[in-house]
Amino acid sequence: MSNQQLETAATATAAKDRELRIVDCDAHNWPLPGDLAPYLSKRWQQYLETFGLRTPAEVGLVRAKPLASRTDAWSPNGNVPGNDPAFFREDLLERHGIDLAILNSLAMAQQSVVGGNQPVEFTAELMRAANEWTQDYFLEADDRLYSSICCAFEDPQLALPEVERWGADPRWLQVLFPFRTQRPIGNRKYWPIFEVAENHDLLIAFHPGSMGNNLISGAGWPSFYYEDHVGYPGALMAQVASLITEGVFERFPNLKVVFQEGGWSWTAPYSWRLDRAFEQLRDEVPHLRRKPSEYMRDHFWFTSQPIEEPERRGQFEEALAVFGGADRLLYSSDYPHWDFDPPDQALPKSLDPAIAEAIMSRNAVRLYGFEGGGA
Amino acid sequence: MSTTAPASPLAGLWHGPVVDADVHIAPPSVEAIFPYLDEVWREFAMERGFGEGTWNATSVTNTLPPNSPITTRADWRPDDGRPPASDLELLNRQVLEPYGTEMAVVTCYYGIDALRHPDYAAAMASAVNDWMVAEWLEADERLRGSLVLPAHDPVAMAAEIDRLGGHPRIRQIFLPIRSEHLYGRRTYLPVFEAAARHGLVCGLHFGGSSDGPPTPVGFPSWYMEEYAGATQLYFSQIMSIIAEGLLQRFPSLKFAVLEGGFLWLPGIMWRLDKEWKGLRRDIPWVDRPPSSLVREHFRFSVAPVDAGPPEHMAVQIDHLGADDMLMFATDYPHDHQRGLEELIGVLPQATLENMMYRTARDLYGD
Numbered sequence: 001m002s003n004q005q006l007e008t009a010a011t012a013t014a015a016k017d018r019e020l021r022i023v024d025c026d027a028h029n030w031p032l033p034g035d036l037a038p039y040l041s042k043r044w045q046q047y048l049e050t051f052g053l054r055t056p057a058e059v060g061l062v063r064a065k066p067l068a069s070r071t072d073a074w075s076p077n078g079n080v081p082g083n084d085p086a087f088f089r090e091d092l093l094e095r096h097g098i099d100l101a102i103l104n105s106l107a108m109a110q111q112s113v114v115g116g117n118q119p120v121e122f123t124a125e126l127m128r129a130a131n132e133w134t135q136d137y138f139l140e141a142d143d144r145l146y147s148s149i150c151c152a153f154e155d156p157q158l159a160l161p162e163v164e165r166w167g168a169d170p171r172w173l174q175v176l177f178p179f180r181t182q183r184p185i186g187n188r189k190y191w192p193i194f195e196v197a198e199n200h201d202l203l204i205a206f207h208p209g210s211m212g213n214n215l216i217s218g219a220g221w222p223s224f225y226y227e228d229h230v231g232y233p234g235a236l237m238a239q240v241a242s243l244i245t246e247g248v249f250e251r252f253p254n255l256k257v258v259f260q261e262g263g264w265s266w267t268a269p270y271s272w273r274l275d276r277a278f279e280q281l282r283d284e285v286p287h288l289r290r291k292p293s294e295y296m297r298d299h300f301w302f303t304s305q306p307i308e309e310p311e312r313r314g315q316f317e318e319a320l321a322v323f324g325g326a327d328r329l330l331y332s333s334d335y336p337h338w339d340f341d342p343p344d345q346a347l348p349k350s351l352d353p354a355i356a357e358a359i360m361s362r363n364a365v366r367l368y369g370f371e372g373g374g375a
Numbered sequence: 376m377s378t379t380a381p382a383s384p385l386a387g388l389w390h391g392p393v394v395d396a397d398v399h400i401a402p403p404s405v406e407a408i409f410p411y412l413d414e415v416w417r418e419f420a421m422e423r424g425f426g427e428g429t430w431n432a433t434s435v436t437n438t439l440p441p442n443s444p445i446t447t448r449a450d451w452r453p454d455d456g457r458p459p460a461s462d463l464e465l466l467n468r469q470v471l472e473p474y475g476t477e478m479a480v481v482t483c484y485y486g487i488d489a490l491r492h493p494d495y496a497a498a499m500a501s502a503v504n505d506w507m508v509a510e511w512l513e514a515d516e517r518l519r520g521s522l523v524l525p526a527h528d529p530v531a532m533a534a535e536i537d538r539l540g541g542h543p544r545i546r547q548i549f550l551p552i553r554s555e556h557l558y559g560r561r562t563y564l565p566v567f568e569a570a571a572r573h574g575l576v577c578g579l580h581f582g583g584s585s586d587g588p589p590t591p592v593g594f595p596s597w598y599m600e601e602y603a604g605a606t607q608l609y610f611s612q613i614m615s616i617i618a619e620g621l622l623q624r625f626p627s628l629k630f631a632v633l634e635g636g637f638l639w640l641p642g643i644m645w646r647l648d649k650e651w652k653g654l655r656r657d658i659p660w661v662d663r664p665p666s667s668l669v670r671e672h673f674r675f676s677v678a679p680v681d682a683g684p685p686e687h688m689a690v691q692i693d694h695l696g697a698d699d700m701l702m703f704a705t706d707y708p709h710d711h712q713r714g715l716e717e718l719i720g721v722l723p724q725a726t727l728e729n730m731m732y733r734t735a736r737d738l739y740g741d
Contacts, residue, residue, distance in 0.1 A: 184592045184595055218585060218588065221556075227615060230650045231614060235592055238590035239592060310641075319641070319690070319694070
């Protein structure tokens with residue numbers, strides 16, 4: 001963010017700085033097509049009415065629950081989870097004492113799961129509509145809510161205006177991508193988005209989600225949702241390798257990345273593998289000026305849910321030491337999904353209270369600049 | 376035979392038996408396997424230039440850049456122009472003698488899995504395997520063999536396993552991690568049924584040719600990116616083998632995870648266990664925490680180590696939760712021996728002994 005934007009952010013949040021005890025870095029609101037239709041241009045309103053939205057390309061991979069959600073997250077009037085702003089605030093913020101939440105609109109899924117199955121102009125319209133719906137019904141209704149920006153990231157020409165539009169607004173924090181993009185995310189195709197993100201001090205955030213054009217693994221489809229869900233780190237390994245080897249952090253030295261729901265305890269050993277590969281293959285990538293593990297240390301943050309559950313007491317803390325400390329971990333609930341982590345059950349009880357406090361709020365406050373000063 | 380034995384690369388690290396779980400061999404030229412190939416396929420290979428003189432048959436596979444410093448260690452690249460790892464005397468002088476190896480598991484990868492022609496692929500796999508048996512396994516009693524298979528045809532894969540799986544020195548089937556489908560899927564049941572029938576180890580190894588890009592997000596730009604990212608493939612294959620219930624169906628099956636690293640495993644095992652608690656009704660045949668299946672059925676070679684800071688490696692080793700999961704390997708002729716000294720420095724004595732010979736002796740021995 002620019003200094004002026006930081007000041008605006010500081011003013012907006014200064015009054016409750018002291019109260020930011022729990023910051024939820026991954027909660028979902030969810031617009032249905034009927035919510036988005038009023039925001040669409042005539043042309044795409046007609047398209048939506050005439051053809052409707054296609055089913056996800058991955059519908060064959062049976063989820064754990066309808067909409068992968070908790071049964072009690074449907075609002076009393078029957079709205080799908082994350083759809084009713086009042087119930088969302090009551091059921092997540094009030095019920096769990098969450099002081100601030102970052103919304104990752106599941107509208108992203110409306111482009112990512114259908115992959116190449118719809119016109120990209122329609123995708124761009126849907127993403128614009130989703131952002132406006134989030135602004136009107138969530139951000140304007142409750143100043144505890146912040147949001148990620150949805151955009152048609154596979155076509156940066158269409159995505160850029162949307163990122164530019166919200167980029168200067170302190171309530172919009174990051175550009176949202178699914179784990180599985182069409183190309184590895186370090187590809188130059190996506191650099192225009194990174195450039196705008198860096199200019200606006202926006203982060204780039206990755207959330208589970210899919211792209212119809214690629215397989216879940218490098219060896220094809222799994223049979224079970226279990227594999228999809230356990231396997232999230234797999235796509236992230238490819239994205240880490242891509243961001244680093246393509247030199248994204250040399251070109252955009254202030255770019256920050258947040259991985260959501262992908263775990264963190266695999267990242268240090270994976271960075272060693274990258275370091276060792278770099279030692280032997282550095283002639284291939286002379287554009288890298290630092291070791292991969294150094295880029296990882298400086299550019300990547302991770303949300304907590306689903307939190308690592310080691311087998312024995314003490315292993316969590318040991319894993320944290322290998323990871324490099326707790327300052328890059330951010331509490332997240334993943335509301336309203338079935339594997340929701342409420343704030344009082346998100347971390348091991350044995351954890352040092354100072355570390356827990358950092359994960360529950362302080363790291364996020366620093367990263368996103370909620371206090372106005374940033375990291 | 377070399378007359379002057381070079382100093383052991385293990386000097387100061389280990390004095391005791393050595394079993395090498397991952398050694399590569401290659402025909403010096405495609406003509407070397409012609410005695411084991413029918414006329415029609417000899418013509419195929421000649422006319423179409425199979426191998427082109429490079430050791431990993433790069434005319435049909437792009438798995439390894441031939442000149443990459445990882446592909447062949449500089450001092451293991453013959454200076455007379457022969458392909459690396461193509462000569463038993465060379466293997467003896469460069470690896471078996473200096474390491475004092477009592478047993479080594481050899482594989483001739485040769486890019487067979489890249490062949491799409493089903494009959495050509497099956498014939499080439501058979502020829503490579505027959506060549507390996509005749510000219511390597513039967514020429515040196517320290518060697519055990521790994522069968523290369525026509526990877527796009529599970530029925531033909533099973534047939535090849537049945538053809539040679541009874542040979543006392545064949546101890547493994549070679550399964551490249553970039554398969555057309557994940558190995559747990561029922562498509563491959565004939566393959567694992569045959570492997571179980573003959574008591575063969577299933578060796579998951581770097582390489583292969585799938586029907587898509589090697590990552591879940593498309594084709595990488597850089598070899599370093601693809602190479603390092605292979606962890607994803609090993610992870611997905613292990614998960615598939617567990618989730619599909621293959622280990623309940625064939626409880627005797629053992630998997631060797633070769634050239635895939637192992638320090639990444641603890642956090643992944645936790646994730647496998649945690650999500651199993653939430654989702655096991657989809658896979659009810661998985662009747663135990665997946666980590667216990669990993670510990671019982673999977674063994675990991677330590678070339679490459681992918682070493683990190685010693686104190687952190689020690690934590691990862693401890694979090695593996697078993698002292699018999701690692702196997703020493705040179706991965707000859709690849710340059711994958713780095714980090715062994717650091718690894719040995721943090722291993723408990725029992726883990727070290729298991730790693731240097733016991734685990735692999737149990738797995739591959741007679």
